Each structure stands twice: as C-alpha cells, then as structure tokens.
Amino acid sequence: MNFAAFAAQNGAACPDDLPAHVDPFVQMWLHTRGHQAEGRSRRGGLSSFADELRRPILQLLRRLLPERGFSRTVRPLPFAETVPDFFDALHEERGLRPSTLQLYASHLRLLERFLQRQDGIDLQTLSPSELEAFMRECSATQTPASLAPLFSHLRIFLRYLHREGLLNVDLSVHVDGPRHYRLATLPRAINWDDITQLLAAVDRRSAVGKRDYALLVLLTTYGLRAREVAALTLEDIDWVHERLAVPARKGGHASAYPLSPGVGEALVEYLQHGRATSNQRAVFLRMPAPHDPMTHSAISECVGKRIKRAGIAVARPGSHTLRHSCVTRLVERGFSLKAIGDYVGHRHPKSTQIYTKLDLEALRELALGDGEVLL
Structure with missing residues (x-):
C-alpha cells in the first residue's frame, strides 16, 4: 500500500508505470526508515533490509504484469554501479x-x-589486509566445503577488476583456497528412530500436513535431492505399473523406482485431499495462491522446519539430511556401495564412500577382528 501511494504521487497512472518506481521507493524508505534495519533484517545491514522491502513489491508486479517476466529471485546484482559488466562477461566468456x-x-x-x-x-x-579480514569473517561462519566456491568466485572477480583497470594490483593472488580433505567429515544423517519421530510429528489432518508428509516419505524412501523432487510432475507417477520416474537427476540421467506402498498412499492422500486445484503439472505446489510449484529451496526449507519442530538435533537440517539418512540406512542393511550409489543417483563411486564411516558394526568388527578378512 505504501508503494502504491508512492507510485501514484510520483505520476504512475497504470500498472505498466510501476516498475520504474520500485528502486526510488526503496531508496526513499531506506532514507526515512533505515533505522528499522537493526533487528528486523536477519542478516543485518541496509542491503538486506532493501531486499526485504523489494520482495513483496516484486511479488505484486509478477501478478499485475506476468508478461514482464519478473523472477521470484530478482535482486540487484552486487556492485552493479561500479562493475556493471562483470556478470555479462561471465555469461558471454x-x-x-x-x-x-x-x-x-x-x-x-x-x-x-x-x-x-x-x-x-x-x-x-x-587492500590485502581488508581482503584478509573479509575471508576471516566468512571462515568463521562457513565450512571449508562452502568456502571453496566462494573463494574461487572471489578470485575470478578480482582478476576481472585488475584486467579492466579497476584495481591497480591483482589481489586474487592473496586469496588462498581453504584446505578441504575428502572424507574428513560425517554426513549429517539422523537415525531411523528420529525418522519415525519426524513422520509422527506431522499433523496429516491439514492440507499442508498431507503435502509435507508426502514430501518427507518420498525423500526418506528414495533419498532424492530437493531439485529432483521439485521437478516431479504428475506424469512421472505411473499408477498402473506402480513406478516412479525421476527424469531430472543431477548427473543428467533418469531413474525409475518401484512405487512403494507407503509412498503411494502418502501421494494419493495429498493429491486427492491436500493439493490445490491447479493447471500446474508439478506434484508439489505452494499452499498460498496462486499455487505455484515449490522450488527446491522451498522444499529444503520445509523439511528443515519439520525437523526442528520434531525436536531433532542435527547440523543444518534440510532435505539433504533425509538423503543422508536414506543412504546410511542402506549401508547398515549391507547393500554394496555400487548398488547404493546407483539407487540414489551418485555420479561417482567416491560420493558413496563417506557413508562407510557411519557403519559402526562393520567398523567395530574391523577394529576387533581380523581386518584382512573384511578387506
């Protein structure tokens, strides 16, 4: 309402005039009420507060002007004024x-x-000292695996600045990648008792409960990625032959699974009594109108909230937690790493090796028995 009043006062006469007033409105709001950024922005700072202001306005414009193609993730590019051509260079070069x-x-x-x-x-x-301070700040809140792409992108950005004459010195030489050792960590899986507790905590009487329960059962049973679940369509469920197709796997291939009774029942309950009436073909839809398909980030966030509500303690809860739990369950049941990797769609056998560290019985037998026999 504040944006509508601002746009009208500044000459907007029809919906097509509104996009030009978004940034001036945000700047005006920051100038007059920027003090509200403290405590209200989850990440802090005026930039995050501006994103919070801009998001609902873009949602409005997507409905008013669908032909303009306003993306849900539209945000100002970083350093758009000082380095306007960097992202074009990434795309073109x-x-x-x-x-x-x-x-x-x-x-x-x-x-x-x-x-x-x-x-x-x-x-x-x-300067190198400020650059080092920035890297230390990032290192305090992120894992080495997350820092690797961040520092890589930072090096590319700094090289571009030097190439374009925006920096006199190539500061990329001061950005060293973090030491990251393969198989150094443990997958953030939860045990099967926690899975049972998680599923039991979902109130399946409501529409959102039916949807979330179907999501949880699907992720737990097949160990799918959030992107793969978000890409599922109604045509991917073959009710006649009791098969579930997963066409959009990370490695570029497709998989097909037997449709287990538990997954089938949860999907039927959701599709018949929980899914909103819509022309969308995606299986999982957002509950608020206009019932767009759920994105992979929305699915992961939904699962993370369900895990927290169930009182289950795990680092960085999300959809991948259930994927790790599925793989760990298969390892404990004695399936070969090759079979497990094929089941969950790993592109490389090494991706499955980390889960052997969670097979406590085999590790105990290796430690107490004749290790050569096991090997």
Whole structure:
C-alpha cells in the first residue's frame, strides 16, 4: 500500500508505470526508515533490509504484469554501479548457467555488505589486509566445503577488476583456497528412530500436513535431492505399473523406482485431499495462491522446519539430511556401495564412500577382528 501511494504521487497512472518506481521507493524508505534495519533484517545491514522491502513489491508486479517476466529471485546484482559488466562477461566468456550466476551474485553480496560496513573502503581502495579480514569473517561462519566456491568466485572477480583497470594490483593472488580433505567429515544423517519421530510429528489432518508428509516419505524412501523432487510432475507417477520416474537427476540421467506402498498412499492422500486445484503439472505446489510449484529451496526449507519442530538435533537440517539418512540406512542393511550409489543417483563411486564411516558394526568388527578378512 505504501508503494502504491508512492507510485501514484510520483505520476504512475497504470500498472505498466510501476516498475520504474520500485528502486526510488526503496531508496526513499531506506532514507526515512533505515533505522528499522537493526533487528528486523536477519542478516543485518541496509542491503538486506532493501531486499526485504523489494520482495513483496516484486511479488505484486509478477501478478499485475506476468508478461514482464519478473523472477521470484530478482535482486540487484552486487556492485552493479561500479562493475556493471562483470556478470555479462561471465555469461558471454564462460558460458555460465543462470543458476551459477546466482551463486556468484550470492557470494559477491557478502563482499559488498562487508565493504558497506567499512568506513571509506570500496573496491578501488581494497587492500590485502581488508581482503584478509573479509575471508576471516566468512571462515568463521562457513565450512571449508562452502568456502571453496566462494573463494574461487572471489578470485575470478578480482582478476576481472585488475584486467579492466579497476584495481591497480591483482589481489586474487592473496586469496588462498581453504584446505578441504575428502572424507574428513560425517554426513549429517539422523537415525531411523528420529525418522519415525519426524513422520509422527506431522499433523496429516491439514492440507499442508498431507503435502509435507508426502514430501518427507518420498525423500526418506528414495533419498532424492530437493531439485529432483521439485521437478516431479504428475506424469512421472505411473499408477498402473506402480513406478516412479525421476527424469531430472543431477548427473543428467533418469531413474525409475518401484512405487512403494507407503509412498503411494502418502501421494494419493495429498493429491486427492491436500493439493490445490491447479493447471500446474508439478506434484508439489505452494499452499498460498496462486499455487505455484515449490522450488527446491522451498522444499529444503520445509523439511528443515519439520525437523526442528520434531525436536531433532542435527547440523543444518534440510532435505539433504533425509538423503543422508536414506543412504546410511542402506549401508547398515549391507547393500554394496555400487548398488547404493546407483539407487540414489551418485555420479561417482567416491560420493558413496563417506557413508562407510557411519557403519559402526562393520567398523567395530574391523577394529576387533581380523581386518584382512573384511578387506
């Protein structure tokens, strides 16, 4: 309502005039009420507060002007004014996909917000000491596996700045990748008692409960990724032959599973009594109108909330927690790593090796018995 009043006062006469008033409105709001950023923005800073202001307005514009193609994830690109051509260069020179460009933008926003908190420091005056302070700040909150792509993107960005003459010195040489040892960590799986507790905690009387229960059962049974579940359509469920097709796997291949009774019953209950009436062919839809398909991030966030509500303690709860739990269950049941990798769609056998660290019985037998026999 505030945006509508602002746009009308500044000459907007029809919906087509509204997009031009989004950024001026956000800037006005930040100027007059920027103090509200403290405590209201989850990540802190005016940049995050601006994103919170812009998001509902873009949702409005998507409904008013569907032909304009406003994306749900539309956000100002980092350093859009000082380095306007960087993302075009990534697309044209490297041929990167939109999802990869979004990851670049997410990482560079961290640097942009860091510089905004430093008085008098911008890209032109960035020094190795400030760069090191930024990397230390990131290292305090992220794992080495997450830091590797962040620092890689940072190096590419700094090389581009030097190439374009925006930096006199190539600071990319000061960005060292974190030490990350393969198989050094444990998968964030939960045991089967926790899975039972998680499923029992879902109130299946409501429509959202029916949907979330079907999601949880599907993820737990087949160990699918959130992207694969988000891509499922009604045509992928073959009720006659009791098969479930997963066409959009990470490795570019497709899989087909027998439709287990538990998964089938949960899907039927959701599709008949929980899924909103819609022309969308995606299996899982958002509950609020206009009932768009759930994105992979929405699915992971939904699962994470369900895990927390069930009182289950696990690091970074989400859809991948259930994938890890599915694989761990198969390892404990004695299936070969090759069979498990094929079942969950691993592209490389090494991706499954980490789960052997969770097979406590086999490790105990290896420690107490004749290790050569097991090997």
